[in-house]
Amino acid sequence: DSGVTQTPKHLITATGQRVTLRCSPRSGDLSVYWYQQSLDQGLQFLIQYYNGEERAKGNILERFSAQQFPDLHSELNLSSLELGDSALYFCASSREGLYNSPLHFGNGTRLTVT
């Protein structure tokens, strides 16, 4: 158990809809990351937050947004969903967000857009 909690585990929704994925980091970890994993694209970095502030941005679509709250939990909002957004979404956390801090991943949220 990594200590990172993601909810829900599974989500099935229709195109055009909006969903929110939630992540609670390990106790004491200040940095949260979001990744998208699909079969053809591998594990893609979306965005990183550190202590409530956006730290780095990857291949995150404009339809997607995220935030980290004062209690350090994070939410990833996906809107105007398309079939291609179906993927496994992982949240990870690390102590400081520096280059030598291992990432601890949650078990992911499997999103299916129909």
Add this chain to the structure above:
Amino acid sequence: GQSLEQPSEVTAVEGAIVQINCTYQTSGFYGLSWYQQHDGGAPTFLSYNALDGLEETGRFSSFLSRSDSYGYLLLQELQMKDSASYFCPGSYGGSQGNLIFGKGTKLSVKP
């Protein structure tokens, strides 16, 4: 941007030794990590190399050569449970936010 190359698939037999290679871009490079991911599971951290040389952790070892922009993960005494995907994300710019995982190497261990 940063990129890395590793084989898409590797097959080996139980009890054998296998090496998974990884080459990376050098610009802004800080270090190389290795993660393991079983099908349907979460990636888990295996090792991190910032300096040249070999780091050993049980049956797994990770090597880095900064001059060659190259690293590898060595798995010894392979077990069936080692069948998984292995990723070698490089750290760039001092922040883990620049970890690029890519598609990884799928290792299949046969009996």
